[in-house]
Amino acid sequence: MTEPAQTSPTLQGKKKKEQPEWFPPQGVPSELMIYNSLTSSKNAFIPSSGGNFDIIRRIMKDYLGYDVQYVMNITDIDDKIIDRANKSGVTHTELSRKWEASFFEDLKALNVLPPDALTRVTEYVPEIITYVQKIISNGYAYESNGSVYFDTESFKKNHEYGKLEPSSVGNEKLISEGEGALTVGTQDKKNKSDFALWKVSKPGEPEWSSPWGPGRPGWHIECSAMASDILGPNIDIHSGGEDLKFPHHDNEIAQSEAHYGCKQWINYFIHSGHLLIDGLKMSKSLKNFITIQAALEKYTARQIRMLFLIHKYDKPMNYSQESMTNVFEIEKIFSEFFHTVKSVLRDSPGDLPQSWNQVDKDLNAHLLAAKKNIHSYLLDNFNTVDVMHSLTDLIKKTNIYLADxxxxxxxxxxxxxxxYITYILRVFGVVDTSSIGFGSGEGNVEEALKPVLDATIEFRNQMRTAAAAKDTSKILQTCDSFRDEVLPLLGIKIDDKQGGSVWKFEDKEVLKKEMLLKKEIEAKKQAEKEERAKKEAAKLEKAKIPPSDMFKAETSKYSxxxxxxxxxxxxxxxxITKSQKKKLDKEFDEQTKSHSKYLESLKQ
Known part of the structure; x- marks a missing residue:
């Protein structure tokens, strides 16, 4: 299974493609159904031996029990890297290693599992050269002025080209983008749709020795050679972004089938939908580009992972304040539930009755039904959206049960x-504790209690001062501030309820971001309130003007x-024209009504 998940938008307006011939792998079909881009339909998963997106990988490994071997390919040399390195005054290796390190820091921050094998292009050049030589000897590639090109017309005689996006075959813009800005000698190609397997290097560009002269690998060939070296001639699942279907993934398929002389290199191709920012595709030109680190400054890794869970992986996903507010509310449902259950378990004496009545049997039946439904959802193309609905529905039923x-x-x-709910969330990578719930995020008890006790002493001092001054308002203000601004930063949440208050342990980073989001929402509401007040004030000032005077001040417009x-x-x-007069009469009538209401308000 190759390539890290890349998020990109769903292509619109495409003609329905003719389905390529697909060969189900040998073996017994499982219950797992995967949406296969090769067939544009759901196919039963038949593993040949042992995902890619982190959540899908976790479901296959930790829930369904597959032996997943996850290979991640790293492109550490291509035209964009070379161009940027030259402009930055560093080597391509220094630039690529810098951003690779940043990439893995982001993955770690999001609790994404590391790959089982990491392959870098610069460490696989000899294997890539050998791979290209095999394609040439099989009659599907040719050398031209120091470069090697894949012969698409020769390939079409025995194979299908463009299995994923046949309607894009021949699209010169996409082909040019796939070849890269530094590609030279495109006139040396036999056909416009041919693509570079090996590129001749110009002076000042990185180069490796090859049978065709100094050069470097093309973009598409690297993935085929590196993934095949680890996983062999046939791969179960390949994943990537929707916009990589053509030319990248279609060219990968072609060159690999040409190399192995087979009809099917990949059994299942899965593609992720586009990531949208406030409804628009993320791009630097639109200035709506956001980094993972920037997102993590505002939201927790758990919240970002939950955003993915409530969207189908193969559909567009919108990142916005509204979508994250929705995530925040969903997270709160789980968090409050775990706190409630732990409180009940903590306070329930062991000698209370435990025999089941019908209401207990009904709740247990809900649990069994949820397990059955969730199993079927996960088997249905990793449908985490309905899994999350099932979990929150089970929580609601449990809360009703507890309300009695x-x-x-x-x-x-x-x-x-x-x-069970903790287990499913652990499979999804949003829980990393063996106990019930999300965990408190704290380790050593003494270290955790020290700041709490320090804050308690400070709180006590403030309360004694306020009590001595008999300042009741100060006492209430201090209590609320302690609850809302001090304890949350220490990982403690207090909820005031009828008859008393309830304390809860929570990750302080979660509570901190919760506070920030709450303040942001309150600030937005306050701004909207002030804007409404401003408009009302302006409306009132306008209403004070008698309708007979409202136009007379506009001497620059009327005479x-x-x-x-x-x-x-x-x-x-x-x-004045008739249409203008009609509009002015309407404004006069509206002002007459407004001014009349204003005069009536003065009388009242």
Whole structure:
């Protein structure tokens, strides 16, 4: 399984493609259905031996039990890297290593599992050269002025070219983008659709010795050679972004089939939908580009992963304040549920009745139904959207069960439900604790308690001072500030409820971002309130003006008025047109009503 997941928008307006011939792998079909870009439909997964997107990989490995070997290819040399390195005054190796390190830091911050094998182009040049030589000897590539090109017309005689995006075959713009800005000698190609397997290097560009002269690998060939070296001649699943279908992935398929003399190099091709920022494709030209680190300054890794969970991986996903606010509310459902269950389990004596009545049996039935439904959703092309709905629905039913204070809840059922929900979230990579819930994010108890005790002492001092001064308002203000601004930064949340308050442990980073988001929402509401007040004030000031005077001040626009004060001629002396008069009469009538209401308000 190759290439890290890349998020990109869904292509619109494409003609329905003719389906290429697809050969189901040998073996017993599993219950898992995967949307296969090669067939544009869901196919039963038949593993040949042992994903790619982190959540999909976790589901296959930790939930379905597949032996996943995940290979990540790193392009550390291509035209864009060379061009940027030259402009930055560093070597291409220094530039690529810098951003590779940054990439893996981002993955770690998002709790993405590392690959089982990491392949870099610069470490695989000999293997790539050998791979290209094999394609030439099989009759599907040719050398031309120090470069090697894939012969698409020869390939078409025995194979299908453009399996993923046949409608894009021949698209010169896409072909040119795939070849790279530094490509030379394109006139040396036999056909416009041929693509470079090996590029001759110009002076000042990185180069390696080859049978065709000094040069470097083309973009497409690297993935085929590196992935095949680790995974062999046939790969179960290949993934990537929607916009990589053509030419990159179609060229990968072609050159690999040409190398191995086979009809199917990849059994299942899965593509992710576009990442949208406030409804638009993320791009530097639109200035809506956002980095993972910038997103993590505002939201937690858990919240960002949840955003992915509530969207289907193969559809566009919109990142916006509204979508993240929705995530925040969903996270809160889970967090509050875990806190409630832990509180109940903590406070339930062991000698209370535990025999099941019908209400207990009904809740247990909901758990069993949820397990069955979630299993079927995960088998249906990794449908995490409906899984999340099922989990929140199970929580709602459990909350209804707990709302009945006439009897004690059955500890075993609650424990089973909380453990199961935690287990599914752990599979999804949003929980990394073995206990129920999200965990507190704290390790050593003494280290965790020290700042809490320091804050408590400071709180006590403030309360004693306020009490001595008999300042009731200061006491209430200090209590609220302690609850809302001090304790959350220490990983403690207090909820005031009828009859008392409840404390909860939570990751302080989660609570900190919760505070920031709350302040941001409040600031937005305040700004909207002030804007409404400003408009109302302006509306009131306008209402004070008698309708007979409202136009007369506009001498730069009008020169004559009728008995009511409505303009009859513009500033040049020309008579007002009928359409203009109709509009002015309407404004006069509206002002008459507004001014009348204003006068009535003065009387009241």
């Amino acid at each position: 204070k006439s009897r004690n809840p059955r500890v075993a059922i609650l424990t089973n439900i909380a453990n 004559q008025f009728d008995a009511r004060g409505v303009p009859t001629h513009d500033n040049t002396g020309a008579e």
